[in-house]
Amino acid sequence: xxxxxxDIVHKLTPYTPGEQPKLANLVKLNTNENPYGPSPKxxxxxxxxxxxxxxxxxxxNSDMLKSVIAKTHSAYGIHSNQVFVGNGSxxxxxxxxxxxxxxxxxxxxxxxxxxxxxxxxxxYDIEFQTVALNSQFEIQIDDYVVPNGxxxxxxxxxxxxxxxxxxxxxxLLKANTxxxxxxxxxxxxxxxxxxxxxxxTYPNLLVSHTLSKARSLAGLRVGYTIGHPDxxxxxxxxxxxxxxxxxxxFASAGAIAAMQDIDYFYETCNKVxxxxxxxxxxxxxxxxxxLPSGANFIFAKHSKQKGEVLTAQLRKQGIIVRxxxxxxxxxxxxxxxxxxxxxxxxxxxxxxRILIKSI
Amino acid sequence: xxxxxxDIVHKLTPYTPGEQPKLANLVKLNTNENPYGPSPKxxxxxxxxxxxxxxxxxxxNSDMLKSVIAKTHSAYGIHSNQVFVGNGSxxxxxxxxxxxxxxxxxxxxxxxxxxxxxxxxxxYDIEFQTVALNSQFEIQIDDYVVPNGxxxxxxxxxxxxxxxxxxxxxxLLKANTxxxxxxxxxxxxxxxxxxxxxxxTYPNLLVSHTLSKARSLAGLRVGYTIGHPDxxxxxxxxxxxxxxxxxxxFASAGAIAAMQDIDYFYETCNKVxxxxxxxxxxxxxxxxxxLPSGANFIFAKHSKQKGEVLTAQLRKQGIIVRxxxxxxxxxxxxxxxxxxxxxxxxxxxxxxRILIKSI
Numbered sequence: 001x002x003x004x005x006x007d008i009v010h011k012l013t014p015y016t017p018g019e020q021p022k023l024a025n026l027v028k029l030n031t032n033e034n035p036y037g038p039s040p041k042x043x044x045x046x047x048x049x050x051x052x053x054x055x056x057x058x059x060x061n062s063d064m065l066k067s068v069i070a071k072t073h074s075a076y077g078i079h080s081n082q083v084f085v086g087n088g089s090x091x092x093x094x095x096x097x098x099x100x101x102x103x104x105x106x107x108x109x110x111x112x113x114x115x116x117x118x119x120x121x122x123x124y125d126i127e128f129q130t131v132a133l134n135s136q137f138e139i140q141i142d143d144y145v146v147p148n149g150x151x152x153x154x155x156x157x158x159x160x161x162x163x164x165x166x167x168x169x170x171x172l173l174k175a176n177t178x179x180x181x182x183x184x185x186x187x188x189x190x191x192x193x194x195x196x197x198x199x200x201t202y203p204n205l206l207v208s209h210t211l212s213k214a215r216s217l218a219g220l221r222v223g224y225t226i227g228h229p230d231x232x233x234x235x236x237x238x239x240x241x242x243x244x245x246x247x248x249x250f251a252s253a254g255a256i257a258a259m260q261d262i263d264y265f266y267e268t269c270n271k272v273x274x275x276x277x278x279x280x281x282x283x284x285x286x287x288x289x290x291l292p293s294g295a296n297f298i299f300a301k302h303s304k305q306k307g308e309v310l311t312a313q314l315r316k317q318g319i320i321v322r323x324x325x326x327x328x329x330x331x332x333x334x335x336x337x338x339x340x341x342x343x344x345x346x347x348x349x350x351x352x353r354i355l356i357k358s359i
Numbered sequence: 360x361x362x363x364x365x366d367i368v369h370k371l372t373p374y375t376p377g378e379q380p381k382l383a384n385l386v387k388l389n390t391n392e393n394p395y396g397p398s399p400k401x402x403x404x405x406x407x408x409x410x411x412x413x414x415x416x417x418x419x420n421s422d423m424l425k426s427v428i429a430k431t432h433s434a435y436g437i438h439s440n441q442v443f444v445g446n447g448s449x450x451x452x453x454x455x456x457x458x459x460x461x462x463x464x465x466x467x468x469x470x471x472x473x474x475x476x477x478x479x480x481x482x483y484d485i486e487f488q489t490v491a492l493n494s495q496f497e498i499q500i501d502d503y504v505v506p507n508g509x510x511x512x513x514x515x516x517x518x519x520x521x522x523x524x525x526x527x528x529x530x531l532l533k534a535n536t537x538x539x540x541x542x543x544x545x546x547x548x549x550x551x552x553x554x555x556x557x558x559x560t561y562p563n564l565l566v567s568h569t570l571s572k573a574r575s576l577a578g579l580r581v582g583y584t585i586g587h588p589d590x591x592x593x594x595x596x597x598x599x600x601x602x603x604x605x606x607x608x609f610a611s612a613g614a615i616a617a618m619q620d621i622d623y624f625y626e627t628c629n630k631v632x633x634x635x636x637x638x639x640x641x642x643x644x645x646x647x648x649x650l651p652s653g654a655n656f657i658f659a660k661h662s663k664q665k666g667e668v669l670t671a672q673l674r675k676q677g678i679i680v681r682x683x684x685x686x687x688x689x690x691x692x693x694x695x696x697x698x699x700x701x702x703x704x705x706x707x708x709x710x711x712r713i714l715i716k717s718i
Contacts, residue, residue, distance in 0.1 A: 002589040004539045004563055006461035014599030017419050028415075037411030046409035046609075052396030054405075054578040054613070056387075057571070060376050087446050090602045102365035123457075123600040180363045204363055212416070219413040219608040230361040240373030241482040243449045249578040250405075250609040254413070 008125065015119040018322050027346050029337040030320040032187070032297050034216040036271065036340075038254070039264035042217070045257035049249050058252055060244045065252050065259075069224055072259045076196040082226050084235040085255075087246045089186055089210035089223025092235075094120055095242070096152075096206060096225060099234040100180045102126045103149030110139055112330055114158045114184065133160075137291055137299075141168045145175045152182040156192045156294035159324060159335040163192035163294030170195075173202045180231065182206045189214035189269050190276070190338075192294030196226060203228040213296055214269050215258040222247065222255040272296050272338050279336070279344045286351055297337045299330075305358055307332040313354040319347055367484065374478040377681050386705050388696040389679040391546070391656050393575040395630065395699075397613070398623035401576070404616035408608050417611055419603045424611050424618075428583055431618045435555040441585050443594040444614075446605045448545055448569035448582025451594075453479055454601070455511075455565060455584060458593040459539045461485045462508030469498055471689055473517045473543065492519075496650055496658075500527045504534045511541040515551045515653035518683060518694045522551035522653030529554075532561045539590065541565045548573035548628050549635070549697075551653030555585060562587040572655055573628050574617040581606065581614040631655050631697050638695070638703045645710055660691040664717055669693060672713040678706055 018031035037043075066083040086092035097120040101107050109117045111130040121128045131143045137160045144151050151172070156163040173181060183195045185207055195207050208225035212218035225235070239246065247255075258265070276298060280290050283300050290300035301307060311323040311334060322335040336347070377390035396402075425442040445451035456479035460466050468476050470489040480487045490502045496519045503510050510531070515522040532540060542554045544566055554566050567584035571577035584594070598605065606614075617624070635657060639649050642659050649659035660666060670682040670693060681694040695706070 002593065003537075004459055004590060005593045006458055008461070009458050009593045009596050012596045012600050014596050015603060016599075017416070017603040020416055020418055022418075031416055033416065034414045037414045042413075043409045046413075047406055049578075049609075050402050050405035050409070054401075055393045055396045055575040057376075057379055057390055057392065057577040058580075059379055059381075087607075088602060088604055090604070094601045099365055099368050100363055102367070119600045123597065178362075216414040218416040218604075219408075221417075221604060221607040231363060234361065234364045234368045237368050237371045237373050238482065240375075241371050241478045242453045243447060244374060244376040245447055245449070245577075245580055248446075248580040248607065248610060250408075251607060 008123070012122050013119065015116045019320065021320065025318065027319040027339065027343050029339050029343065029347065030322040032213060032337045033218050034213060034268065034272065034296065035338070035343060036216055036268045038216040038258055039261040041261045041264070042254050042257040045253045046250055049253045054249060058245055058247060058249045062247045062252055065247065065255055068256045068259045072262070073196055073226065077200050078196065078226055081229045082199065082232060083224055084232045084239070085222065085224045085247055086239070087251070088212065088221040089208050090116060091246065092208055092223045092225050093184065094123070095235050095238045096182060096208070097121065097126060098124045099238040100206070100231060101150040101152065101182070103179065105147050105149035105179070107150045107152065108144055108148045109152050110157060112137065112157070112160060112327060114154050117152060137162050139164050141172045144172055148176070148179050150179045150182070151176060152184060154184040154186060155195070156187050158187070158295070159297070159322065159330070160291050160299045161187070161293035161295040161297055162291050166193040166195060170198060173198060173205060177204060180204050180206060182208065184208050186210045187213055187295035190294060190296045191273055199226055199228070203230065206231055211255050211258055215265060216268065217254060217258055220251050220254045222251050275341050275344055276338045278341065279338065279348070282344070282348045286348065286355060297335055299333050299335050301332040301334070302355070305355060307334050309358070310334060310351070310354065314347070314350055317350040319350050367482070371481050372478065374475045378679060380679065384677065386678040386698065386702050388698050388702065388706065389681040391572060391696045392577045393572060393627065393631065393655065394697070394702060395575055395627045397575040397617060398620040400620045400623070401613050401616040404612045405609055408612045413608060416604055417606060417608045421606045421611055424606065424615055427615045427618045431621070432555055432585065436559050437555065437585055440588045441558065441591060442583055443591050444581065444583045444606055445598070446610070447571065447580040448567050449475065450605065451567055451582045451584050452543065453482070454594050454597045455541055455567070456480065456485060457483045458597040459565070459590060460509040460511065460541070462538065464506050464508035464538070466509045466511065467503055467507045468511050469516060471496065471516070471519060471686060473513050476511060496521050498523050500531045503531055507535070507538050509538045509541070510535060511543060513543040513545060514554070515546050517546070517654070518656070518681070518689070519650050519658045520546070520652035520654035520656055521650050525552040525554060529557060532557060532564060536563060539563050539565060541567065543567050545569045546572055546654035548624070549653060549655045550632055558585055558587070562589065565590055570614050570617055574624060575627065576613060576617055579610050579613045581610050634700050634703055635697045637700065638697065638707070641703070641707045645707065645714060656694055656696045658692050658694050660693070661714070664714060666691040666693050668717070669710070669713065673709055676709040678709050
């Protein structure tokens with residue numbers, strides 16, 4: 001608290017990311033990172049960037065990266081001028097909130113969702129209204145068909161992992177043509193239908209992706225969003241009023257190589273999905289119920305033991321999962337990132353020991 | 360222009376950075392990059408980051424980098440909790456504008472200065488007032504001793520390169536205790552006195568630095584600002600409401616190695632300064648006058664030939680310098696980045712040919 005702070009700072013409640021522990025040897029299943037490293041082609045491309053050319057600014061517009069992203073999604077008819085890139089999808093979303101979601105009517109998002117959304121609203125003084133998920137933690141499209149200043153939700157949703165079918169998203173877009181609809185597809189590659197195929201039909205649709213999850217590059221910070229060139233222009237105006245060069249030379253080169261290695265991408269996603277299915281089965285055997293997941297994490301609660309207790313007990317055994325105290329109705333859930341099969345086995349063993357002792 | 364844009368977007372006039380040409384073999388003296396690449400120790404550190412660990416998020420607080428920056432400036436009594444880091448000093452400044460410079464009274468900065476300042480004011484709806492430099496393009500401290508919502512200027516100033524003595528900055532701080540004073544020291548290492556030694560005396564002082572210039576890492580995007588922990592807290596609140604992980608693993612590792620290699624840093628700066636002094640002498644021989652420079656660029660005008668014409672003629676010969684059409688009283692100047700001695704020789708030869716033909 002200081003007389004020197006701008007007014008807005010006093011009111012901010014910043015986002016708290018999952019813990020990034022500085023201890024080694026922990027089984028880290030708390031921030032939805034990929035258990036598999038990036039493609040060997042990415043590593044090669046990154047090594048080549050460690051050179052004298054670092055003295056020079058990167059391309060302020062990241063043209064080559066945008067063109068590779070467009071090409072990756074060319075089956076959906078995406079072109080470069082429909083792509084906006086940023087320093088992680090969190091930066092992309094920040095610009096989206098400021099550039100496209102601040103209007104007289106309130107922005108709508110689910111009551112249980114990515115907890116950064118209300119934080120952005122605080123930063124840009126955006127009015128918002130949350131919309132309750134139903135009792136199965138599903139987004140109910142009909143609840144969003146009310147006057148609004150924009151709509152945003154993740155698909156699959158976070159932290160639940162529950163996917164929304166594409167037909168529902170199209171139903172929403174048909175009913176809501178007067179404000180921007182953002183589908184945050186950070187986890188879409190682990191078994192959820194993408195809305196990218198709707199971009200060329202709905203000029204108010206933005207679909208955002210990240211390279212932090214399915215492309216194993218959380219440490220590199222690259223995200224992007226795709227939409228009508230008019231929406232992209234708004235984002236470019238904000239970006240060019242904020243930071244001319246958000247994408248450094250490594251981020252650009254690594255992201256390009258990662259988008260191009262499609263085989264590695266599918267192989268990694270399929271391994272994660274297979275591990276998820278095995279882990280769900282094992283957790284059910286241990287007395288958990290899990291929400292359907294289209295993500296690289298599962299959201300599960302035990303029939304008898306509290307989420308907070310399990311999280312603390314697992315931590316003692318060197319395994320970190322994520323637990324949300326609020327809102328109340330998710331406080332018994334654990335959000336468990338899918339690791340390798342070996343990490344799943346360690347988790348299941350640890351839970352087995354904890355549950356035998358405590359029940 | 361679109362119904363979907365937030366109001367602020369319609370009003371933005373984004374910053375235009377200097378051209379980043381995609382042609383090779385140009386003599387690029389337009390964006391104040393260092394002609395010497397980063398330290399070999401930086402290259403080694405960066406190569407080591409191209410690894411499996413890229414699947415993991417970086418440290419959201421960049422603790423190790425902050426600690427190394429504090430240590431580099433420990434002669435000034437700087438500690439880690441006085442350091443804020445960002446994705447280039449442009450991002451750092453963006454957060455500074457939003458977190459600390461938006462008040463009822465107008466922000467003050469020079470009429471001729473870094474042209475990103477009014478852009479940030481547009482982005483965050485900050486009222487500002489420019490203060491004219493004197494006829495020698497110098498900042499006149501007395502003109503800033505009026506009620507204000509904050510003061511910011513580069514030292515040395517941009518695009519003039521003119522340094523302000525430290526005694527003047529301290530005089531300003533003594534007279535102005537009720538608002539934040541930001542000294543933007545992007546170019547300070549090329550012969551200007553730093554205000555870092557005043558940080559522990561004036562709780563309203565912020566001093567910002569970049570690794571893009573003296574540390575040869577424009578391609579890596581790291582900047583930082585130093586000030587009282589209360590000011591840093593405001594910046595952290597904004598940063599954590601914008602992007603949890605702005606510094607990727609390469610940016611962190613490269614910046615740490617660059618800050619630590621002090622010998623290489625001094626050697627590079629001294630070479631640039633020596634080249635600058637030779638170039639100033641050569642330009643004077645060609646009929647130019649140059650403002651005194653404490654930066655890695657010089658601001659010079661020819662007695663007979665227009666800045667715009669010279670810039671265009673140089674471009675034809677494969678040499679890019681920067682020219683500003685506005686404001687009027689700098690429209691005859693060229694802003695010339697200091698390159699190697701060889702690049703200076705090419706520039707001088709080209710100017711010689713152009714001037715002989717045209718005068």
